[in-house]
Every structure is written in C-alpha cells, then in structure tokens.
Amino acid sequence: MDQPPSDPRCPISDVDLWADEVLANPYPTYSTLRDLGPVVWLSRVGAYALPRYQEVREALQSHDTFSSARGVGIDAAYNKRAEGSILTSDPPEHDRFRRVLNPQLVPRALATHRDMIVRRAEDIVDSVMSAGTFDAAADLAQPYTVELLADLIGLPAEGRDQLLARATDGFDTFGPPNERMIAALGGLRELFRYCQHDAVPGRLTPDGWGQRIYDAGVSGDLAPEDCPKLMLAYVWAGMDTTVNAIASAVWLFATNPDEWDRVRADPSLIPSAFNEVLRIEAPVQRFSRFTTEVVTIDDIELPAGSRVALLFGSANRDPRHYPDPDRFDVGRNPIDHLSLGRGVHRCVGAPLALLEGHAVIAALASRIERFHEVSTTWRRNNAVHGPESAVVRCS
Ligand code: HEM
Structure with a gap:
C-alpha cells in the first residue's frame, strides 16, 4: 500500500521497519534512514519517521504539537481503540x-x-552463577524483574506466570497489522481482562502500589473506570522493558570484555554503564505521535493529522549527537539518551528501572570476572528489543 507524502520534497523509504530481519538487527536500516534526512516518509505504512536525535528529542518535548492522545502505535484502527490511557493522553488529562x-x-x-x-x-x-552457564533473559532478567514488580504492585500469586508473555503481546500491538500484531491482540485483551478481574481490591495486597490506584478511584482523584487502565500501564510497561535492558546488559558485557573489566575495576561506573546499555540497545525502539498542526522539519511540511514514528533506537545511535555511536563505552554516561523518553511522558518507572539495573550489575560485578557468550538470539517484537535468549558461561 504505497502512499506518497503530501510534500514531494520529503525523502521516501519503502523499508519495512517491522520485518523480522529488521527487528532483530535494526541498526543498518536506521543508518540508511538517518542518511536520507531528518524526516523520512515510510511509504508502506503511510507515516513519517524521525530517525535522528535532535528531531526525536524536540518532538518528545513538544506534546502540544506531537500529541499522544490519538495513540502511540502505528496502525490507525488500533490507535483509535487505545485512546485515553496514561500513555495515550495529553495534559491536562494526562x-x-x-x-x-x-x-x-x-x-x-x-x-x-x-x-x-x-x-x-x-x-x-x-543462584544463576552456581550453574556456571545461564540465560541472561530467561534465568536472570525475567524472574528478577517480574517478581519484583509484581510484589511491589501487590499482585495475587495466581496469574503472574502469564504476565510477561501478555505484556510482550501488548508491545507487538504497537506495530502495523502484520501477522505478529494480529496474533498478539488476544494476549493484550487477556492482560486487560486480568487487570479488570484479577488485579483488583480484595486480591491486591493492601499496602502495594496497585491498591493506591484504587484508593485514588475512591477519593475521586481518578475516575473508577480508569483504575484498571492504570493497572494495565504498570503490568504492560514495567516488565518487558526492564527485562530487555538487563538481558542486553549481560550480552554487551559478554561481547565487550574490556568494558566489563572497567566496571569491575571501578563500580562507580555502574550508573554510566547502565545508561550506555539503554542508549545502545534501546529496550523500546519506537513510539509514535500525531501532529495537531502543520510542522516544518528541514523545510518539509508535515500536515496536521500526520502519524510520526519517533525512532528512539536510531536517535540514540545518531553520530551527529554521539561520536562513534556503535561503540559500547561504559564511561560515556549518555544521560540524555532517549530510551526512557523525554517531556511529559518520560518513563514514570525510570527510577525503579535504574535501581533494578544498577543493583543487578553491582551483584554481577562483585561475583563474575568474565562472561563467555555461548549463544544469543534477538527478539522480533514490533516495539521492544533485546535478546530473546543470551546464554553465557561465567568464570
Ligand atoms: C529500562 C526499562 C524501561 C524503559 C526502557 C522504559 C521506556 C519507556 C518510554 C520510552 C516511555 C515513554 C513513552 C512515550 O513517550 O510515549 C515510558 C513510559 C512509561 N513507562 Fe517506562 N520504561 C521502562 C521501565 C518502566 C517501569 C519499571 C515501569 C513501571 C514501574 C514503567 C512504566 C511506564 C509508564 C506507566 C509509562 C507511561 C508514562 C506516561 O505516559 O506519562 N516503565 N517508558
């Protein structure tokens, strides 16, 4: 379904950003898009993409012009159904x-x-290092992250084992209506059903974060019908993101042993190293916005009502902003990376994600001298990115 951009001067690409091989390794494609210009028309999906750092950052900071209230996925029909959540609203509702x-x-x-x-x-x-060889995704990142957040929210024990797979489905629904997206819709529905019927007062622990949502529903700070929606934001956004970040970290340390040596020699580098992990392997590769007025980027006019994909994973590797961007450098401390967003929608869970990441890297650094990569496979998800499996032997 090739469609032309409304401004004929806009560079056009017919690349499928959601194709299996691009999802597994998007970086060569991003480099091509960045070279085409600061805004590119993606003819297959009928949307613009911003592949460079500066424009993504400005769009994130301009919520009046780059609205989230008409959804942040790429498919129009899906976006329509997803309106009105924390992620898909603008101030003051947001x-x-x-x-x-x-x-x-x-x-x-x-x-x-x-x-x-x-x-x-x-x-x-x-526990994982006692086996000698472990999968940084399945054995470490997943159980650590999921159980921790589930306990903080105060979720019932039953059903926890399904949460991560459903959240992964949820992220697949941000893509165009490809096979992966269609197959995932049922999982997202199931996650919402869980939030409406299982993660509810009486089954939530009274002192957990989930109960605070329902307290706000009683006090009038939140409309009662918005409570399950906000619960959904926790269980959807808080797990698969951090899982990817931690699994990517171990893979990066395994494949860059000198950088691991630097972290071990100087643990004060841990926050910088985790920022660098988030920069170089953005756990969420893209969300989109909807323009509320005409926007001009590099003399190219994007009409009001345009869908615009913000390519975080590409922006973070823009050589115009980060010198030698494909090099993993634990001393770089890129505090301005865009993996946690920016502006009013900046990740509300960022402080928790950072705490979790720092704690696990510190625990690894004080115990493991070397990771040896055994095998790695990369995920194919319409929004999130990281190792599906990163098996390492440790010494
Ligand atoms: C490394 C881990 C994480 C990454 C990379 C990440 C990434 C992001 C990004 C990029 C956004 C901005 C969305 C936008 O601008 O449209 C966001 C928002 C959000 N994140 Fe995270 N996130 C992470 C961890 C978490 C955790 C642990 C939680 C929950 C405790 C969480 C909950 C949320 C929520 C509720 C939003 C919506 C905020 C809003 O729209 O105002 N995230 N996240």
Whole structure:
C-alpha cells in the first residue's frame, strides 16, 4: 500500500521497519534512514519517521504539537481503540494519571525498597552463577524483574506466570497489522481482562502500589473506570522493558570484555554503564505521535493529522549527537539518551528501572570476572528489543 507524502520534497523509504530481519538487527536500516534526512516518509505504512536525535528529542518535548492522545502505535484502527490511557493522553488529562503513580515511583519513595532490591539482585545472581552457564533473559532478567514488580504492585500469586508473555503481546500491538500484531491482540485483551478481574481490591495486597490506584478511584482523584487502565500501564510497561535492558546488559558485557573489566575495576561506573546499555540497545525502539498542526522539519511540511514514528533506537545511535555511536563505552554516561523518553511522558518507572539495573550489575560485578557468550538470539517484537535468549558461561 504505497502512499506518497503530501510534500514531494520529503525523502521516501519503502523499508519495512517491522520485518523480522529488521527487528532483530535494526541498526543498518536506521543508518540508511538517518542518511536520507531528518524526516523520512515510510511509504508502506503511510507515516513519517524521525530517525535522528535532535528531531526525536524536540518532538518528545513538544506534546502540544506531537500529541499522544490519538495513540502511540502505528496502525490507525488500533490507535483509535487505545485512546485515553496514561500513555495515550495529553495534559491536562494526562496529569491525573501521573499524579497517582508518581508518589510511589519518585526516588525518595523508592529508597525504602532499595535494600530489598539489592538483596534480590544478589540472591538471583548467586543462584544463576552456581550453574556456571545461564540465560541472561530467561534465568536472570525475567524472574528478577517480574517478581519484583509484581510484589511491589501487590499482585495475587495466581496469574503472574502469564504476565510477561501478555505484556510482550501488548508491545507487538504497537506495530502495523502484520501477522505478529494480529496474533498478539488476544494476549493484550487477556492482560486487560486480568487487570479488570484479577488485579483488583480484595486480591491486591493492601499496602502495594496497585491498591493506591484504587484508593485514588475512591477519593475521586481518578475516575473508577480508569483504575484498571492504570493497572494495565504498570503490568504492560514495567516488565518487558526492564527485562530487555538487563538481558542486553549481560550480552554487551559478554561481547565487550574490556568494558566489563572497567566496571569491575571501578563500580562507580555502574550508573554510566547502565545508561550506555539503554542508549545502545534501546529496550523500546519506537513510539509514535500525531501532529495537531502543520510542522516544518528541514523545510518539509508535515500536515496536521500526520502519524510520526519517533525512532528512539536510531536517535540514540545518531553520530551527529554521539561520536562513534556503535561503540559500547561504559564511561560515556549518555544521560540524555532517549530510551526512557523525554517531556511529559518520560518513563514514570525510570527510577525503579535504574535501581533494578544498577543493583543487578553491582551483584554481577562483585561475583563474575568474565562472561563467555555461548549463544544469543534477538527478539522480533514490533516495539521492544533485546535478546530473546543470551546464554553465557561465567568464570
Ligand atoms: C529500562 C526499562 C524501561 C524503559 C526502557 C522504559 C521506556 C519507556 C518510554 C520510552 C516511555 C515513554 C513513552 C512515550 O513517550 O510515549 C515510558 C513510559 C512509561 N513507562 Fe517506562 N520504561 C521502562 C521501565 C518502566 C517501569 C519499571 C515501569 C513501571 C514501574 C514503567 C512504566 C511506564 C509508564 C506507566 C509509562 C507511561 C508514562 C506516561 O505516559 O506519562 N516503565 N517508558
């Protein structure tokens, strides 16, 4: 379904960003798109893409012009059904959702959980390394992240084992209506059903983050019908993202042993190293926006009502912003990477994700001298990116 851009000067690409081989390794395609220009028309999906750093960052900071309220996926029909959540609303509606989640997730509030998170990271690292060889995704990142967030939310024990697969489905639904997206719709419906019927007062622990959502429904800070939607944001956005970040970290340390040596020699580099992991292997590769007025980028006019894909994974490897962007450098400390977003929708769970990442890298650094890559396969998901499996032997 090739469609022309409305401004004939706009560079056009017929690349399928959601094809299996591109999802597994998107970086050569991103480089081609960045060279075409700061805005490119993706003719197969009838949408614009911003592949360079500066334009993605500006779009994220301009929520009045680059709206989230008409969805952040790429498919128009899907976006229509997804309106009205924390992710898919603009201020002032969006502020209501943020006000409910923020108190639990600000660093000061998270400090009370810090020791528990560090202990869990140490326990799981002790357990996986005792086997000598482990899968950084299935054995380490997944159980660590899912159980931790499920406990903080206060979810019932039953059904937890399904959450990650459903969240993965949820991320697949952000793509165009390809086979993967269609197959995932049922999983997302199931996740929403879980939030409406299982993750509810009476089954949630009274002191967990989930109950705070329903308290807001009672106090009037949130409309009661918005409570399951906000619960969905937690279980959808908080797991598969962090899982990918941690699995990518181990893979990067295995394939860049000198960088691992630097972290081990100087653990004060851990926050910088985790920022570099997030920059170079963005766990969420893209979300989109909808223009509310005409936007001009590099003299090219994007009409009001355009769908625009913001390519975080490409922006983070833009040589115009990061010198030698394909090099993994634990000392780079790229605090301005775009993997956690920016502006009003900047990831509300970022402080938790950072705490989790730092704790697990610290536990690995104090115990494991060397990771030896045994085998790695990369995920093919319409939005998230990371190793499907990253098997390493440790010494
Ligand atoms: C490394 C891990 C993570 C990554 C890479 C990540 C990435 C992102 C990104 C890029 C956005 C911005 C979306 C946009 O601009 O449209 C976002 C928003 C969000 N994230 Fe995260 N996230 C991570 C961890 C978490 C965790 C642990 C939680 C929950 C505790 C969480 C919950 C959310 C929620 C609820 C939003 C919506 C915020 C809003 O729209 O105002 N995320 N995340």
